[in-house]
Amino acid sequence: MKATIDWTGGVSFRATSGTGHSVQIDGPPDHGGENKGPRxxxxxxxxxxxxxxxxxxxxxxxxxxxxxxxxxxxxxxxxxxxxxxxxxxxxxxxxxxxxxxxxxxxxxxxxxxxxxxxxxxxxxxxxxxxxxxxxxxxxx
Incomplete structure (x- = not known):
């Protein structure tokens, strides 16, 4: 099983599974995030x-x-x-x-x-x- 994590700015990342599915990960505003995805x-x-x-x-x-x-x-x-x-x-x-x-x-x-x-x-x-x-x- 494999995955990749790519930084998309601030404290936001795109996580992509080995099967090609992705999810946006982001932090809360008080940590520099924009709350655009789960922690x-x-x-x-x-x-x-x-x-x-x-x-x-x-x-x-x-x-x-x-x-x-x-x-x-x-x-x-x-x-x-x-x-x-x-x-x-x-x-x-x-x-x-x-x-x-x-x-x-x-x-x-x-x-x-x-x-x-x-x-x-x-x-x-x-x-x-x-x-x-x-x-x-x-x-x-």
């Missing part, structure tokens, strides 16, 4: 959410669950000192569908956390406390 640590948090959501949906689809929506809300705490690393992250999944089986949703979230989500497992090995929970909603 690097926000991208890391979003990457974790995307990785885990990918796993949860894949597992639920393989379990033949009729999922109509999967929404993940992430909240993170960071150290007060530099480096301001993540100390705690919580993922809350809201899974919507028809006749979803709670044991399968619970299993999908657990398997992502414990076995499949590379980002989550890597951050935990670095000392970040990561917790997960879920709620199930019936589709209209």
């Amino acid at each position: 690097p640590m926000e991208l890391l948090l979003m990457g974790l959410g995307g990785c885990s959501s990918f796993d949860v949906m894949s597992i639920l689809q393989k379990s033949r669950q009729d999922v109509t929506d999967c929404h993940a809300e992430l909240s993170a705490e960071r150290a007060d000192a530099v480096p301001a690393v993540f100390t705690r992250i919580h993922l809350h999944f809201i899974v919507t569908g028809r006749n979803l089986k709670e044991n399968l949703v619970k299993r999908a979230v657990a398997l992502s956390a414990e076995k499949y989500c590379s980002a989550s497992i890597m951050l935990e090995k670095a000392g970040v406390e990561i917790t997960h929970d879920y709620e199930i909603r019936e589709a209209d």
Whole structure:
């Protein structure tokens, strides 16, 4: 896996993945940025959410669950000192569908956390406390 980061002025950068997708990264105005993109640590948090959501949906689809929506809300705490690393992250999944089986949703979230989500497992090995929970909603 590869990526490139190109400075675009001030404290703004364009990050491009090895597959050719790019995202603008920028800092807040009080650090010389123009708020034109997420901060690097926000991208890391979003990457974790995307990785885990990918796993949860894949597992639920393989379990033949009729999922109509999967929404993940992430909240993170960071150290007060530099480096301001993540100390705690919580993922809350809201899974919507028809006749979803709670044991399968619970299993999908657990398997992502414990076995499949590379980002989550890597951050935990670095000392970040990561917790997960879920709620199930019936589709209209």
